[in-house]
Amino acid sequence: MPVFARVLIALACSVGAASADVDFRQQIQPIFESACIRCHSAEKVKGGLRLDTKAGFLKGGEHGPLIDAKNWEKSELLRRIKLPRDHDEIMPQETEPLSGPHKNWLTDWVRTGANWPAGVVLKIHKKEVPGLAEKEFIPAKAPASLAEAAAMADQILTREVAASKGPQPKVAPPIDDLAFLRRATVDLIGRIPTADEIRQFERDSAGDRRAKLVDRLIAHPRFAERWTVFFADMLRVRSQQDGGPQLLAYVNRSVAEAKPYDQMARELIATNGRPENTPAAGFALGDAANPMALAGATSQIFLGVRLQCAECHDHPFDDWKQKEFYDLAAFFGTIKRVETGKNVKRIYTTEAKETAVKWPPEREQPPKRDAVAPKFPFELVNFTTKPHFISRLEERRRPNPKALSNAEAKKALDDLVDGFDVKKALRDSKTEAAILAEAKAAARQADDGRSIYAQSEERKKLAALITDPRNPYFARAFVNRVWAELVGRGFVEPLDNISAYNEIRQPQTLQFLAQEFIASGYDLRSLVKLVMLTPSYQRGHLPAGADLAELKRAEEAFTATRARRMLGEVLFDSVTVAGHLLTHKWPEGANVREVKRQIRIPLANAALLAAAEDKTTNQPNMMMAMNKPGQAPAPYDLEKGANLDFEALLKPEKMSKDDDKFGDVLSESKKDLAMNKKMEDDAIEAARQARIRLLQSGNAERFRLEIITAIVDDNPKFDTTLRMATPAPASHFLRVFGQPARDNLGEFRDESPSLRQELMLLNGKATHEASRVGPLEPVHHLIAGPGANPAKAVELVYLEIYTRRPTAEELADAREVIAAGKTPADGLADLRWAMLNSHEFRYLP
């Protein structure tokens, strides 16, 4: 029973004056089982005391009976548990002192007679890995193909659902081919399919077109972009943070190169260095290289276990102890974030000499705190015979002599973990810069001969433990996330809360999929394909009329899917694809018009404003930004975004002139620097004085408004949002449509509708431009000019926007809409606008 339920029962029992109702089974037994009987039972009888049976308890130990029947307050049991932490006789000794409520429960129990119900024998309480116990539906035999694996997964699921208690769920029929095409394209490459892609799909033979499509999509260049979004959410990538852009580019490249997920996890967990050179170091920098934050993030992200609550106290509703959290954090104990450089900041992680993780916790203000030795709190599964999925993984990873000869292509697993290879960079580079780089590399060696980017042996060990195929959490946590991303609901919800106190739905199906994921070499693409081939992925929604309970039951049994809204990024990209906005759809000059704009003219002296500008920093100074109101406002900024150049971000950075950190070999360039600096300092001081004059003038922020006329040519072209710096600023289209801020663990996408979302689509630039019919897009000749064929035009628009053909009724309606427009093209624009704004566009079939 979950602990909180115990608490509630206890609460209910203790209302009123008497607390005679302490429940032995609910309150006392768990305390004895978790804290006492490891040392005081049949297996080990410390101090001659057994606490697993009533007889043992009554008899007491070498020091006599535990209970003083005449004077209950003097009972030895109570004395021992209430001693201070460092007292020699405190109990328990092998684990943490009992918590306040536990002491209170025992006290009350003793006060009211210490009644031990007859026949109750206690057992050593073992922490159980949730959802692993049952496996009777999982076949012993390994599947021969992904298709067979998908069929097996469905058999397991069907049997699990059939064996479940309560009414059986309703089953939704499978979706049709075009709906599958739309769903799959959206899920795998992050936008709806184009008319060409629809035709290609329909040309494939009906028998295997779905599998073929999945193969095509998995090989598509946008696959990596789309699944970078998935990882960016999961890893909480923030491009505005130190190392964030590099981390995002690293994730993108890892997906593009089909890097095994376990390898990626090891690199993220273990890498130290400067993100410009070793981008995986951005992961630790995202949490400011804080051991506690990293322990919480690592367990929640990679293992799906919310250990974080145990940072401040024993986990309230789980079996995790605070000490276990510290044990895990100790793996990160020596990580150190270093910041150097004045004008250009250099930030990297390396190792400190001493661990920062000490026990007991600081907030308890203990007299003394000791360094905690790293200890992995999760148990690996101890298989008596090696299961096939591990053998298959080993088989897959057995070094292949042929492949090894191609050394460049086949990097050893931990190569990247060891950091940027300076020597290799030197070999690769033949310019003079290389010589400088070599000098610097030499200078980088600290006295003990180690690189300044020291790597952590402990974190490498941790990474190996986390990604061990016998770790029962790692693969399941990831499979759960991928399944939820594709099917709409995870086996475990929230996705990062695998716990004995949180029901796992259809646990054997999850376990089976995790095994297959391991056997595939932790290959994302195989996993995605496997999920997409299951009937669960291909189920439709329940029709109108189903009540909430029915919906819930069917979605938890995966016999029907939920109508998922497209991710914000996908929605935006789908609007631009449906509206042919990735290229110009008008000839240049076709839409030239005059617009009136209001601009702000500063009242301050222009020369003073210019002189006061801060030239030393790229970062916008908040006030100075406000002091520059001259530009015309850009009304549609909330749909724009700066795209990152992933490739450039992953090029190891050339040593730059102002990198004045590394020793005497650089004395020459240092002299240069000093000269530059002097000049710079003068300029900085001049700007400062100008700024002071400006601020004192009383005009620093004042302006007058002026209306100007501008000539614009409305012919916009949009870029994909999948490469944008991420998360987008608050209020940006992507954020309004649920992109998380990623500040905290466990932030998931908010799919709830809002007024702001509606306004951004109804009146946004992208929807407006996507609706207009331009002469350079295919539908144009079907709606304007001599060969016009409105029926064909409507069919094309339906395919391009809804990935289906119109019904007869819809066609008739559409023709009316077209006829009502000022021109047929205008009418078609109205139709497209309505379609782009409709539920059917946003929610997946």
Place this chain on the structure above:
Amino acid sequence: MSSCTDYHASRRRFLAQFAGTAALLGMPINRLVAAIGSAHAPKAESVVLFWNGGGMSHIDTWDPKPGREVGGEFEAIKTSADGIQISEIFPQLAKQMHHCSIIRSIAGTNGDHGRATYELQTSHPQNPALVHPGMGSFVVNERQKSGDLPAYISIGGMAPRAGYLGQRCEAYYIGLPGERDPYLAFPDGIHHAQGERRLEILAKMNLRTSGKLAARDLKEADVALKDAVALMKSPALSSFDLDKENPKTLERYGLTEFGRGTLLARKLIETGVRFVQVNRGGFDNHMDVFPAMRNHGSVMDPAVASLIEDLHQSGRLEKTLVIMLSEFGRTPKINKDAGRDHHARVFSCFMAGGGIKGGQVIGSSDKDGMAPENRPVQVADLHASVCHALGIDHTRELTTPLNRPMKLVREGAKPVAELFA
């Protein structure tokens, strides 16, 4: 269910019981706390929050230290409230001081911009497991909008997030006050009749989908769409417009973004908006704090003073709580760059209207503005006070989407009773 706070809550309840206290005492204690100043009937209906990002110097604004070395460049000036002096950078506000209260003894705990901002805006310490809603979000969660405009509007910068309260309680954001928000009207080139026709086509299409699907979200999306269209058509939208304002009024508030934002805030409040946050940055003055504060004064003083005066003239001041916050104060010591650094131990806050008692100073800092001297006020007490002014029970427990119980305002907060004396 898994959470940290509910554990604490149940543990506390437990201890209370085993200590022999009546099980139900928890609630009455909270009620007693909430009832401080119970003679005071809530008068405020709306709030204008001036958020000064960066950490505004308390000594150079509300808590001058004349004659002390730490006092800096500015004189202390007399105000319309007997015995209250404020910095010379606010000459017009000084004339409104009989409407205003100053708290000079906020005992902050956090000198980091991010964490302090979070705490000042939400009342809760930052917690990696949960995002708490900002002040505007929790106010509009308790007080629904009146009229067509969004209940919560943020001007000139980002408001804090609504956190677990969700999209519904996020601020509507206005970048440049007075500029047309393109998302509130059909795009250029779409005239009214065409827009109406489009909406009709859309309604018909959506009806088809809703008829086929049992999806929960579709109903909510229909409501959101209806609200959006109502907003686009609302005459209240003209309150966003500043073009028709008397040039003298614009001049009075100041020909600055902040002046226009403050004027807009007044108009929005008059139209029924519950909570307007006016954002301003540039207070992190590690360097040259005096010219910076001189400029801040020249921009803020006319705007905020005009707001209070106008609200008073129109009789709305009683119903509108004006509050000015920053994440912390700045060091009394003036550093080598003629700046002041972060100082959280004590700082000040300014309030007016909303039924609070004007013309008073609550609490004090010591002679050099280093630490609270009298009547320390906790950060969360400010949030409890805002709730109290609006008649919201700040001890109310909400439930997050993950079924975690959460206090509206941080546990233990008390309204500052003197405000409501």
